[in-house]
Amino acid sequence: MRDQDILRFLISEDFNFKKTYQAFETYFRWALENIPPVLLDQTEKIIRSGFVYLHGRDKHFRPLCVIET
Numbered sequence: 001m002r003d004q005d006i007l008r009f010l011i012s013e014d015f016n017f018k019k020t021y022q023a024f025e026t027y028f029r030w031a032l033e034n035i036p037p038v039l040l041d042q043t044e045k046i047i048r049s050g051f052v053y054l055h056g057r058d059k060h061f062r063p064l065c066v067i068e069t
Contacts, residue, residue: 009027013019039047046052055064 009020009023013023050068052065052067055066057063
């Protein structure tokens with residue numbers, strides 16, 4: 001974990017070290033269960049069809065999602 005990530009957690013918990021540690025634990029537990037995401041067969045089928053795809057990011061770094069109709 002990078003220093004700026006640690007600082008982000010500290011700021012979000014108002015520099016309360018116990019709450020920050022609990023937030024770390026919660027985040028790491030979530031990350032172990034959800035990263036990488038598991039795609040369902042139906043989701044993978046839609047992605048492979050080219051109906052919907054991501055194409056870079058906008059100036060605010062939000063993903064651009066293109067939907068072909």
